[in-house]
């Protein structure tokens with residue numbers, strides 16, 4: 001592109017990124033001189049510049065749809081998002097794609113019932129960009145075309161995928177719900193699946209206090225009249241290593257801290273403060289800002305009731321979590337033979353007995369499955385003793401497997417049995433695949 005004196009451009013400045021500038025000298029094709037908005041003169045190759053929309057030709061400095069930009073380039077898109085973000089306009093279209101910039105603050109006026117009503121049945125683009133508009137467009141397309149629809153929510157960790165998905169689900173349950181909502185309605189069950197999934201699949205990371213450590217696929221089924229008739233949730237690629245290994249200031253899955261803070265229920269399983277468990281005290285972060293672990297425990301239990309997990313299944317789930325915590329506290333010391341191991345001391349023995357009681361298995365069998373390995377050969381089974389490090393690795397492998405099985409069972413069989421589908425492709429998934 002050739003530039004003339006007075007052309008409005010973007011120029012990249014070290015440490016600053018793209019800055020606004022204007023061409024002040026364009027003598028030949030080898031270099032142009034630009035004056036930046038900070039009154040700095042820079043000589044630069046023309047191919048290093050990008051053309052810029054002025055605030056005037058954007059009609060007020062920003063547009064609600066990127067396709068309205070004359071120059072659709074990286075700085076133009078970023079500048080537009082920045083201008084809108086400063087005005088609390090977190091949503092912007094690019095055609096039928098919605099870009100959401102995380103506000104990191106509650107914006108209740110954006111998501112109340114009045115707003116849901118506003119977007120009901122309105123053509124995409126008629127009102128300000130909004131996640132409800134996208135949800136509504138897919139709902140209408142499903143009804144009009146009698147075809148399944150998908151919404152893909154993607155972004156890096158902390159971008160707001162989980163929150164956005166919950167808003168979409170809320171909107172769909174609003175437009176597709178029945179007039180009277182009781183606690184056990186399908187809509188309520190669909191919504192309450194979120195706190196459940198988050199308790200067992202989310203954890204604090206350096207980037208996000210409530211980071212989803214798994215991918216999920218949500219199907220919401222509607223009948224011919226557009227009323228919700230069912231839902232299904234599939235989860236995949238749970239970050240199972242987190243069960244046994246965490247680093248400060250991250251945390252293990254929320255459910256462990258909830259259970260430890262649950263008062264009488266924790267006592268029942270002989271659990272103490274989270275700091276007394278190896279799987280939790282590798283990081284000194286036990287609390288989350290603005291969150292009470294005990295309150296969250298009761299919220300999780302309430303969600304289980306609504307979703308229809310029986311009290312005995314709930315007990316089994318929390319008993320299994322407690323067993324994992326006790327299992328993690330079993331330590332080993334060298335055994336009689338070289339390269340063998342045994343339960344270290346009376347404390348470890350207490351945790352071993354607790355684990356066996358909670359998992360309803362024989363404590364001696366548990367010891368041998370931790371401290372030995374069976375190798376199947378043509379001649380038969382050979383039992384190999386394990387040293388302390390191998391026994392600890394064995395213990396951790398067992399914990400990870402139990403948790404992953406619990407998570408899969410819990411969401412495959414305990415939650416629910418197609419037409420609007422929400423896919424969540426998380427950054428974490430891509431990371432896992434690599």
Ligand SMILES: Nc1ncnc2c1ncn2[C@@H]1O[C@H](COP(=O)(O)OP(=O)(O)OP(=O)(O)O)[C@@H](O)[C@H]1O
Nearest residue numbers: 102104105157158159160161162163208211212426
């Ligand atoms: N629309 C929103 N309104 C208010 N706060 C939001 C919104 N979207 C995100 N947030 C805030 O940002 C935090 C992180 O968002 P969220 O958990 O949805 O990210 P994510 O993309 O799912 O990240 P991860 O990949 O780590 O799971 C939320 O806990 C919330 O505080």
Ligand SMILES: [Mg+2]
Nearest residue numbers: 161162211212
């Ligand atoms: Mg998430």
